[in-house]
Amino acid sequence: MDADTLKTLLEHIRDGRMEVEEGIRLLKDLPYMDIGHAKIDTHRELRVGYPEVIYCPGKTAEQVKAIFQAMMERGSNILATRAGEDLYAEIRGICPDAVYHREAKAVTLKKREMEASEGYIACITAGTSDIPVAEEAAVTAELFGNRVERIYDAGVAGIHRLFHNLDLIKGARVNIVVAGMDGALPSVIGGLVDKPVIAVPTSVGYGASFHGLSALLSMLNSCANGVCVVNIDNGYGAGYAAGVINRLR
């Protein structure tokens, strides 16, 4: 609750236009919907510009559906991440319009078009195996009103594949760079562009990749500038952050 809202509310009470008890209720009860196992942050869309997102792992199908239902009733755009096909089938039972993005393992429901941004986000992967994470990023960014250009399998071991797409990469307002194993791609791209780079390490690899640790450390230590990092396999977080940046005016 920011300063302006607080001031208005206090003025209404001072002027007798609002009861004190009502003021307390408003300050406390408005911002979320409590369905027992979850407190849906309905105030979030006003506060930060995007609706809450459903992270599915660890939730039962009943819990996911209850949250989905509650959000549907409020008319929000909805994004559920890390959802298997079975879970999608259950969601479709209560919401036939829900769309499944198989590679991204995401379920979306688009109730209203977000205002489109002018620029676009480039979403680049080092390898084919990194695509699911990149798709989670792309689907997230697109749902929130961004245009996304996909450039897949352009890792540094065949660096001409990257250079071929350099114009597309340099034209983006934000770059999402997805890589596992050595995680070297963001360093190369970060040295070539003058825009922010969001690096997403993936758990692609084996042995001393330690489930993405190798790529994560590599990206955190990037000797290029303007490179920020999100969690391993966190396509959603990258897509969200890129959207927030792309939307800056």
Added chain:
Amino acid sequence: MDADTLKTLLEHIRDGRMEVEEGIRLLKDLPYMDIGHAKIDTHRELRVGYPEVIYCPGKTAEQVKAIFQAMMERGSNILATRAGEDLYAEIRGICPDAVYHREAKAVTLKKREMEASEGYIACITAGTSDIPVAEEAAVTAELFGNRVERIYDAGVAGIHRLFHNLDLIKGARVNIVVAGMDGALPSVIGGLVDKPVIAVPTSVGYGASFHGLSALLSMLNSCANGVCVVNIDNGYGAGYAAGVINRLR
């Protein structure tokens, strides 16, 4: 065996009221029941106020049942943790009164009511996925005679959900705070209350959460005061410790 008991025992022997051999037997044989694969600490309830608890993983169903049976025969309240539904079915075969707590994955048998505490324990989770761990804590504390107030899905990313429940939180004698991922919730609560906070990291998360390591380290490094930590996913330990604290007079 504490000093008073030892003194009495020695006096009985001195006064001829007890045989030396009997004294040795008492000092050695009373405190536990040996069923081969387990030595059930029957003395524990006298020593620390609570019966022993059955931690099920790594034990065969036969072993769990044999321990359960032996404790039933002594009339103890019983708690078996980390028990799947199959194991519960087996236990019910020898003890139809046993109750299964599905979310907590716990089996309880309540033979006698523990003396109820006056104050209550608040059990708070950051997210919906943390509920199973919180339920293990709550079921444990309740079995041992504590009142528990549950506040689920109140993480710091929508911090007004937390503030809405601040009275309930501040009113508790002990707070159990359960969180995965960034483990940030105990630090915020620790800064708001003047009561002990038991922080429980969970393995909820992925990638650089490293199965709860992230939340564990975060909680150990809490910049708030009065925060103590138990093992990752150790709802039982938190519920037990909170009960011990709540029972202090």
Added chain:
Amino acid sequence: MDADTLKTLLEHIRDGRMEVEEGIRLLKDLPYMDIGHAKIDTHRELRVGYPEVIYCPGKTAEQVKAIFQAMMERGSNILATRAGEDLYAEIRGICPDAVYHREAKAVTLKKREMEASEGYIACITAGTSDIPVAEEAAVTAELFGNRVERIYDAGVAGIHRLFHNLDLIKGARVNIVVAGMDGALPSVIGGLVDKPVIAVPTSVGYGASFHGLSALLSMLNSCANGVCVVNIDNGYGAGYAAGVINRLR
């Protein structure tokens, strides 16, 4: 800011007893004192019952002294932790009454006696080398009005030393158990008492102790109940938490 205060404030505004602008100012400006490099949480003593504490590492002597000075002017009891002798000399320059606890590396200023608790805290170490951490705990607890009984060098390798002090240990309302290396002591004590145990791993050791990691993990995995853990070498945190628990009525 809790519900009661908020309600009173809103009622004052409604009744015209307070200006709206004043209300905003109160809600925002009261709780801390801003001295540029630090925002001293003056509201904390009211909120959680204890004044803020100065953690010295990473602060310049000038910063520590400025914070100390500001707290002196408010008449708080003051505790500065991890302070070397040089820093103490500087503090004494502005506050001749400040006391230095050499082993604990703590500076205290006691302006008013805290209400003494009835019970006492037992502070136990496994070895002689763990004493500095235990002293930080003890000094903290004592400043905040607790009685502390010290039992040093009672580790499990000569377990009779522990048993000799069992009455003193069992009589405490809270036990602080400080150990490095194998960190085994809290497990043994936790199995003997019916009171909370706060385990403090120390960085005492070498090689595979990995600066306290060994003791930390050991304590987190204690097979005894009622054991909670704080950060490695965090005597202050243990003393604080023990005091909060000891003060419960």
Added chain:
Amino acid sequence: MDADTLKTLLEHIRDGRMEVEEGIRLLKDLPYMDIGHAKIDTHRELRVGYPEVIYCPGKTAEQVKAIFQAMMERGSNILATRAGEDLYAEIRGICPDAVYHREAKAVTLKKREMEASEGYIACITAGTSDIPVAEEAAVTAELFGNRVERIYDAGVAGIHRLFHNLDLIKGARVNIVVAGMDGALPSVIGGLVDKPVIAVPTSVGYGASFHGLSALLSMLNSCANGVCVVNIDNGYGAGYAAGVINRLR
């Protein structure tokens, strides 16, 4: 070298306006200045909009001075990070106009004003000990033409200090959030703003902070959205990335 430049160059050769040998020379020799132990990327300012930066650790004073000298001769703005006072003294010997930022441990030389951005960057720390890292970020961002608002010592353990500055935080185009220990602050801020948050873990702390690992993991696992992370203590990287984002139009 982007596509347009390449095309022009090829056309010049085709049209006989440029010799083949000259074309090769241009393609190869222009972009950097080789001084033996370093290849200064003089092309970088054109390519990504900012001059190269001198990271001092591991370089001899002679090497730093030689690089500094070479950049001076090209009229670049210069930033040298992690420079001790002794090194600064040596630099001042060849460049009396160089400015030393003591807390940031940075040396700057401003030869030309960068175009000022409209919005500002908020630079927030959890504690006083985090200020040196925050200053490195702020000095970097300011040198590259950004306005920076500093909000220091506003950690979650006294969360009202944060809320007091909420307007300033929400008004920023980008937030840099600097925290050690539990690293919880970015999660709270990320839940309150609709702008990108660049989280900087610091090595402030001890024991299980493992030199910043705790804060790093906590930030990577932030349950808030829009949070990106840079390396531990990497104030420079955060300041740079924030500047790149702030400059987006």
Added chain:
Amino acid sequence: MDADTLKTLLEHIRDGRMEVEEGIRLLKDLPYMDIGHAKIDTHRELRVGYPEVIYCPGKTAEQVKAIFQAMMERGSNILATRAGEDLYAEIRGICPDAVYHREAKAVTLKKREMEASEGYIACITAGTSDIPVAEEAAVTAELFGNRVERIYDAGVAGIHRLFHNLDLIKGARVNIVVAGMDGALPSVIGGLVDKPVIAVPTSVGYGASFHGLSALLSMLNSCANGVCVVNIDNGYGAGYAAGVINRLR
């Protein structure tokens, strides 16, 4: 694209033998084949002497087959690693000549014989359980034209087994040494031969082998000389590198 090619291309344009647009196309479009989810580095065989290799994990069967198909059409030798029997069955559907190496879990298609090297590579394992990794190395090296001598189960715990094969080991131009657990074998061999040793740690072991970390660290710290290390279980990488070395003239 190396200097000579660039020079020729520029000369052709200068001489009017090639259009500028054509020049750009060549510089950009030649080197790979884009099939959407993958950019097959067709230029690689010319650049580094070997065709690209298909790393199967994380790719769908459709993606693997599409890449396989595209490479078949170019007449390349093909190697697909970490392929289960099911995947092989699918590949055989489009390429009946594909051969499956069960122990190595590799699929190969040999379209043209690589020029045979004169010397041979010795491929040695410490134990029987290390054979699958060694076979991946051997199959890779053989496909690329090398002769391989296999010496399996010759670990240091029965060191005479190693000495028995010393002539065969000393006669090789390169040794691939594959070991899990203590990873001690490369150190012993490295002390006996005057040729390069490529050490391959395997994930064979349990407990404190930490999935190959033990062997990896042991090999990196080898007190013998001439020992280089590849990733855990990376038979392919070792076979490839050994082939590159063996082929040096």
Added chain:
Amino acid sequence: MDADTLKTLLEHIRDGRMEVEEGIRLLKDLPYMDIGHAKIDTHRELRVGYPEVIYCPGKTAEQVKAIFQAMMERGSNILATRAGEDLYAEIRGICPDAVYHREAKAVTLKKREMEASEGYIACITAGTSDIPVAEEAAVTAELFGNRVERIYDAGVAGIHRLFHNLDLIKGARVNIVVAGMDGALPSVIGGLVDKPVIAVPTSVGYGASFHGLSALLSMLNSCANGVCVVNIDNGYGAGYAAGVINRLR
């Protein structure tokens, strides 16, 4: 091959009693039997007193059976560890006398009685879940001619269970102490006995036990003396080492 054997062999050659070629053959071919995927160290029983042992994981059933067969033909006692019931069924097909130890997951074949040792080995576990590892140790020691006394579920949280068995523990020539979680038991026992203690950490536990790392570190840092450690879950290694020690005269 030790010095005496070498001398005799050389003398035989000098005296013409043995051909040079025969000498080479003996020096090289005697000590093991090569069955392709394995080199069975048949010389081992002479060299170190015990036959080789078959570690089953990572070997195919065919490989295990072939090694078993080869050892049977030489009349050795045989021990195969980490064998599931399916594998045992296959072994029984070629060797009906093979015995399966279900808890230990071990297969044994006893062809000749080892000379019995006079003293005995005590094999102690902290909990019931540690029994499988302890059984692997006990079965190993028994096959190699040692008497073993089992004391299970005697962990430090109910320390009187341990003291009850102190005579049995103190009477042993060697103690094997098996514990997971906090791994505290060897430190307590090490402080009570004057005989060697072999500590076996187990992977029993969860969360911050990190699959036995916690117990391993705890044991390595034991503040008691005479404690040596083997790998996590390495019952076999402990049983073997205890046998070697017990057999010393």
Added chain:
Amino acid sequence: MDADTLKTLLEHIRDGRMEVEEGIRLLKDLPYMDIGHAKIDTHRELRVGYPEVIYCPGKTAEQVKAIFQAMMERGSNILATRAGEDLYAEIRGICPDAVYHREAKAVTLKKREMEASEGYIACITAGTSDIPVAEEAAVTAELFGNRVERIYDAGVAGIHRLFHNLDLIKGARVNIVVAGMDGALPSVIGGLVDKPVIAVPTSVGYGASFHGLSALLSMLNSCANGVCVVNIDNGYGAGYAAGVINRLR
């Protein structure tokens, strides 16, 4: 306190030969001497056969001297480990007979000869830099009445140096094997002898040796049998354990 002593004590009380109060005093006060910062385990020599040892790090010179003094007065043999030359100088001030072992960094005082063992202990290092740890082991074992044969710098990279000393190694009742870096030596020796091997990892090395972690893991995963491991650089522990084993009859 074992069963026999307890029985005698109880019988004395029963027979009136001992007062009850005296019995309690005996049970509690005999076993250690309390000097405030330390509780010297004077009972230890009776219980486990060796006097307590002073581990110096983390203790002040005053504390070390007070413990030394108290042990002198009891006539014990004394061993103080990890003592620098300065500390030795202080000890010599109160005990001119104390001997300093410079390489081992140990101070010893021999008041009475321990009964000599018949066999000897071989103490072997991989390199010259491992000698200080080996000397700590050797000095410890010698003080406790063992003969020690030193074989230094016999690592696997020049394995003939090891074989040259094979008779001496095979003749020992126990082998202590000290190695850093790859820690490969115990595996080779373990495969050659039929006696127990105590492996001591050292922190010798750099980079991925991670202060001895590499050698530690290597030794824990030794594919040879009969190998037990102590903490990194723990020469004392190895010497003590070897002595306990060597003394077995």
Added chain:
Amino acid sequence: MDADTLKTLLEHIRDGRMEVEEGIRLLKDLPYMDIGHAKIDTHRELRVGYPEVIYCPGKTAEQVKAIFQAMMERGSNILATRAGEDLYAEIRGICPDAVYHREAKAVTLKKREMEASEGYIACITAGTSDIPVAEEAAVTAELFGNRVERIYDAGVAGIHRLFHNLDLIKGARVNIVVAGMDGALPSVIGGLVDKPVIAVPTSVGYGASFHGLSALLSMLNSCANGVCVVNIDNGYGAGYAAGVINRLR
């Protein structure tokens, strides 16, 4: 000792040309020189083609000098690594011809020219701070008869600096690539050349570089082929291995 030598030796004994005792002496005493704290592997030059190298850390100046002296007397080329200037001064006292390589921290003595190789080794660093490690590699390779081309400060963040030197890189028989931080350079070079790449991670960096772990993991997970890795900061090992490869015919 290889088969041919053994055969000859045995034949000499058979033919009476050599005494049995002499044969034993030869087999055992020839290969090294024992100076107490070190066994200098004098046989090594014959066995693997290069003399032994002195790794200085952990050795006293006296030990280093004694080894140096012993090697001088045999006329070997000598290399002492990780030697500070003080140590060099001591060495020069006994060997005025010894040369100090300041950046490499290496002392060399060249008694005889090694046969020069035809090809050359390229030694490339990512940054200026990596030069000391690269120099250790270069000095090692040069002492052993290789020509080395140095290309310093050519990291991927300004990738044109790399391409500029591509001809020099592609012309080498072996590439040594030295990088800290993200360790991305070997992946890029590995994708461009058809020769072996020896990757050397350095401890250059801070925070999440974890003293070179980041670069090490990155290199082990390189998605390019033909990349082998040595220990962190192990310039010597890389130079040695590169020389062994370069010398292959």
